[in-house]
Amino acid sequence: MLPQSQILKENDPMQRPLLNEPVIYRVLFCKRNDAQYISHLDLQRTIMRVLSRAGIPMWYTEGFNPHPKVIFALPLSVGAESVCEFLDLKIARQISCEETKDLLNRQLTADMEVRDVYVPETKFTEIGWADYTVRCVWPGLDTVGEEQIVSFLQTSPVLVTKKSKSGPKTFDIVPLIGRISLSREDKQLVFRLRLSASENDYLNPELLLGALREQFELGPEDPAAETHTIMRDEVYFKNGTVFR
């Protein structure tokens, strides 16, 4: 026999009374390990399905093709991990934050665990900075001193080029680096970075790493010996206090 479907279950949030006004819930979640390889577009699609099977009573847009309203903060690039991802949901029916968190976690792997669900008092546009830990095992890195690297990254201009909708754009990343510290752990060089994450001046840590490689000629000759990991640890307001 088939188990009882959720659709038939009692106390289904999808069957509860509508709220007078939809409310926004903010989801703070992780994107670790294998989940780092999910692109932002795939993450959006994944979240839609997670919301459906979790039975979260979403508010639907009106019109020809109704869809739930979700907004992500700070898209993460493929190959970067995070313990500080934000997602805003528009909720249509009675459900508590605690219950939402619980329902979501039941539908997610540990790699994408939800840390918290709450009613936000802030806007994503208030985000100013993000902290990252970057661990590098690059051939040739042991011959470059930490001071050399820090001094390079603190002396304007360090020009990088990124692709944008209006063609390649070259800019100086030094003003976008809020803090930088370096240490060596085992054979790894560990960067602790605070980088601009504001709407108009978002600095992808990969761009900074690219600039370093070019400056110190750290080559990708042997694909087996060379790697780095990126972890987004925390997100801040423009004034440096923790964003939630």
Add this chain to the structure above:
Amino acid sequence: MSETEKQAINRNTLLKSVDKPGRYSGGEYGQIIKDKDRVKARFAFLFPDTYEIGMSNLGVRILYGALNRFDDIWCERVYAPWVDMEDKMRQLGLPLTAHESKDPVRDFDFLGITLQYEMSYTNVLNCIDLSGIPHFACDRSEDDPLVIGGGPCAYNPEPVADFFDLFNIGEGEEMLPSIVHLYIEMKEEGRYTRKAFLHEAAATIQGVYVPSLYEVSYNADGTIAAYKPLYDDIPKSVRKQIVEDMDTAYFPEHVVMPYIETVHDRIMLEVFRGCIRGCRFCQAGIIYRPVREKTPECLDRQAKCLYDSTGYDEISLTSLAIDDYSQLDELTDQLMSWTNERKISLSLPSLRVDSFTKELMEKIVSVRTSSLTFAMEAGTQRLRDVINKNVTEEELMRAMNVAFTGGKSQVKLYFMQGLPTETQEDLAGIPALASRVLDLFYATPDRPKGKPPKVTISVSPFIPKPFTPFQWEPQDSLQTMRDKQDYIGQLVHDPKIRYEHHEAQICRIEAVLARGDRRIGRALELAQKKGFRFDAWSEHFDYDRWISVFREAGIDPDFYACRRWGTDEVLPWDVIDCGVSKAFLLREREKAYAQKTTPNCRQQCSGCGANKLGGVRSCCPKARS
């Protein structure tokens, strides 16, 4: 650094250096992880194409669950790495690994490979090679995995027979677990050897074909003289296994949810197996007989469970011809009682024009695409009768009227070229039919205004397939196929008619492989050594290299593709019994030449023989029940 740390770093570096790393990363919601020390057999299930295609296959989803429901078996998924990944793996000496555990495939007890299309054969062999498993079954040691094949192409397993230890002929829901359980039992009882296992499996499990237990001899003219079983207790012809009752058959309530977009990223609800029609070129219409339906109640429950476990917003009702389902109205009504409020849309691929109604159209109108597809197969009624399509132009026009009135402005029509008895007139009938559909659009008063109409005609060359009434027929020569493509193209003048056709060269090689015998294996082995892979992808397919490989292997492709085979010849697939008799196929062939149609299974039994296999809710008036 420890070995595990090194591996982790290797893996991350590798994933960051390839296109679409989500193809390889795993970790999906719904994947099944077991303790490898506590299971008794490990099964690697390979879909020999990309992750996006493999994850879309319903059969693999079912069998993954059917094996994993047993605590003593752990089945994992494997896909063919895309060329960028394969090149890196070879450069670094990394073997093919399973998706869940990341353990090398060569350490598994079984490597199961699904054979969905002939053009994947080079990938099959390449994946065996990338796993570090000897290509030929006869070269494998006791420690190598047992390589097991199944799927539609296993109905003529001969071109790849030498690379497989055994084949699973027919439906695997019950057969695959029983094969694995025989293996476990023999190991536990201490009487396992590769040879003893293969013999016992062939002798005791219906549907198991072990090619090494059959000796093939050939006549001087290159045709097959005989298949001789090496033991008395194995079948002369291996009869397929089926699941009799689709309502009680194993059904996966949970599926693995891909993170990256796959080809069929939706709920696939299998409504019934088999087809009542019997189009004479169609292999699927024969090999999946007898028809077996699920009840609407069962389907409704399964759909709800799948929605719970996936969250997909689209349910596709899949079957060979969905509108042949005897309770389609009941089913769609039941589903829509809960899908509408959840904004889940229904899609019905494989519609037939003769049952496409306004009511049906309204049920699927929420589908986001604006295009509808129908298979007409031939441009004239005469040729449609030859192939037993059993649809008329009148029915097409009525369906088109429904579509245009219902707001559709784009339709796609499928056709074939090179069918037996085809004339110039039949070919000219294809664009002519498209023109009349366009005329109808403008003659429809309620047609959508402001949307220009588009009629796409997609024409594929005929490929004779085993277990069809046309299995003895020749394929056109390559030049003729191309001339016909040009001829049709010249008759398309209206820019609102879009003409598509398949690459004739690929269809030629597919024809050789489809009717191939064991000697083809030599060419496939040579092709793998020369680096052939992803031949189903036109950017990797190279016709001239295939021809040179055949020449080097001493194989004449025309012998297999363009020859009219004798009806008294021993066919390579005579060693397989799909339930439908050769006498029926021959009768159908004669009727084709006489331009006579055959009623469908629900109207009248034509005595194909499949009802001897049993089957519940099978539509066959003469079915054993």
